[in-house]
Amino acid sequence: MELNPNEDNNLPLTKFESMLKTNHVLFFDSGEFENIVHHYLSQGKVALAKKAIKLGLEQHPTSTNLKLFRVEVYIFEDKLNLADELLNELHELEPLNEEIYIQKASILSKLDNHSKAIKALKKALELTDDVADIYSLIGMEHLFLDEFEEAKYFFMKCLETDMHDYSALYNIMYCFDFLDQHKEAIEYLTTYLDSNPYCEVAWHQLGKQYFSVKDYKKALTAFDFAIISDDRFIGAYLEKGKVLEKLKNYKEALECYVLSLNLDDPTSFALLRIGFCHEKLGEKDLAVQYYKKTIHEDPLLDKGWIAITKFYTKQQNYQKALYYINKAINIDGDNVVYWKHYAKINHRLNFLEEAERGYKKALELGNYELDTWLLRADILLRLGEPNAAIQSLLQASEFYPENAEIEYRLSGLYYTTHENDKGQYHLKNALTHNHEYAFILEELFPKVVNKPQVKNLLKATS
Template identity: 25%
Template structure:
């Protein structure tokens, strides 16, 4: 709109803004058409002179009563001034005088979106679609999809995003958001079908291949995911996300050396950042090349001193090296940048446990469970530590609570093993019978937790009867 004023007048210094300000200075009166008034108002909005913009709106409405464009701009100003009620009043007035203006309905939708009222926003956005032409619908369709995403109604969001893609198959934002919706809905199989079909028609869409790869990752089909990430990177060699995805595929397969090679390729695509260095450090950690792991974690910290994952990585490596003082120092540093993080707190507890500071470790496990009562690993660790401290009854009680919260076979069979280890055979046999009934497919966990089970004729008899195997003939 601002480009619409007469170029000749602008060259002579008579732009609508100059003309308006001269009128104000002279306390005179002048006529401005609608486009000129919109340009003046937009100028003041861009300059963040909201009071002047509001004054210009009032003047414009005095000459063009109920003009929708001016009322919409007025609503924008009220929104900037956190006056949402006044913004809605302006827009409702515009609708009353022009009920077929789609921009007014979409503007009301925008107000409700800003007020975090997604259902009301969707209502007005959808109302605007009744009046928009096909080519003008795309932005509003995005607005509706995003509001459905805010409501976590990803299936509804998908419908609108797919309409955008049907009309504009190369729309990259729609492609990304469709991939996100499928991921959030955990519909990996449907996503593979959808993106495979899309790529049949548009085989050079790097985002299509990227989304297909992510769907394969969700399926656990890492070979196909790596293949698809590779295609995405071949089509767009400057798309770092494809390289990160490919590296993650190798990591999931335990092929850490290949992951490191791919991650190193990203350094030529964009400025190195802490995430990449930290991921390489994790790969070296998994490969037990601890000094190299330390080196990359330290590089991550050089880039971002407050990056908690790097401090956690350093703590874990020093713990693996049994340098507990350094491990504790670095996990405390991680805590500064990631307070109440389960991973940070758990690792600190494990370090304290290995240092022999059992009571301190117990306090941390209990603190975690106070905030995250269904955290399975922490229930297991708490019970195991109590048992190691010789508090078998407390351990069993703690694991029983953990099982009630998680229904974890691992926790149940750990509790069963502790009962036998504490010579509470009656309780152990009762728990084992229940464990076989509830978690027969995970019975190996009991064998691992209590490898001396064959020394008990009662246990062997129960297992033989329930599982139909001759445990007397098995080697430990």
């Protein structure tokens, strides 16, 4: 039981803290010590909890519950051997104490021995009348083992025992989502809501499931019921806004997002969506205003920086787009999407060295999309670096073997560097894979197309 400073039963806590200040040892019964320790642990005040356990055991050396609190602290401090030794001693004295098995399971879980942890928890299940928490703990152990069906079963058992354990409900939905069982999730939530028709959490989850299967009208109804059940449920307003956006009803979506701001501190997600809705409604000044609020609220949210960069790109205001993407890169230089935008904007501005740098960085960060390789190679060609372009495209061909766009470029580049045999080899490959892409040679390598050998190959396959 968590102690409340305003309650009479808080007198032992006040007395205990007074004792610590004066160093006068006072007597408490074991139950009072247990409440004091529980209070400190629930507040995260481990040092004070340890003092209370120590003094408690000095006054009540046979108290099993205080010793179990000591085990809990040992586990928290990763002193697993000490915890295990003490549990073994307690097991000898009280082999039917379910808390011993629960703490044993906690140790086994920390050691990644989740199967044995489940066995220990099932033993605790046999010994206790308070089964809800243990069902939940078993479910978590199955999650650690990626056993989602089993986890779902035990979370459901938990929810059957305590219909208001919403953490169990969230975990059930997590399992359904991971298993891609949206239809089954909808059926389960519908049944649950028959017994709990005003459960805003269940309506919210039902709306999300309908959203996943793109049944937006039913999703909207579910979110409306969530709001009826709790008109201050921010998550329901945000999700309703997302549905309305999908239905292209941007004015109503905007109202939902604005309402969410009135209920609590602004979230970067809501600010971003407000900006997007204003943009869709053609209200450009308001859109920019909210995009700026988004990046101010959460500078680490990449979607905010990308939104304002895309906005200015669409307006063909490339200088401002470049300004914002540079600021984004300064915050997170390992964001591959930032570098792709950086490259594209510089490309539009004809800043070829910077554009090439952007595409190269994107590749280094693992963006192996075909257009990244091709655009970088084309820029290297324009920069007069055909050998670097060849090396880049040879790397690309490892990811996209037998790709005509790569082969035509390699052919043109090898002919440009006077390696005619290699140029011929890649041109034959390119023509075999896709003759229609031959225009790539004409566009990028007009001099190469006029070579007799190339003309003959093109004619022979036309």
